[in-house]
Amino acid sequence: FDFVAGIFGGVDALGSRIIYSIVGIAGIYSISLLFREAPAAE
Template sequence: MDKLFLILVIIGAINWGLIGLFQFDLVATLFGGNYSIVSRIVYTIVGLAGIYSIKFLFSEREPA
């Protein structure tokens, strides 16, 4: 489950990078604009994945 959330956070980061560098919103382009219901659902899911991923900041890593 953690990998799924990590993938969603990476998708969000790539989208923000595209917005910052090229003013291109990939999610809005793929799903019909910033205000379409599908885009809003994707933004919400990615945002929740980011909130969930905060736990990685405070968890101890296992030695390799």
């Protein structure tokens, strides 16, 4: 079941596309976090 499409009225609805875009951008950002160095502990 596609929860986002169920709430916003289908996969092609504007609301669904906005949510899918936000999730995609968040995923790309989280991948960039894998390549950052951890802050130095004191």
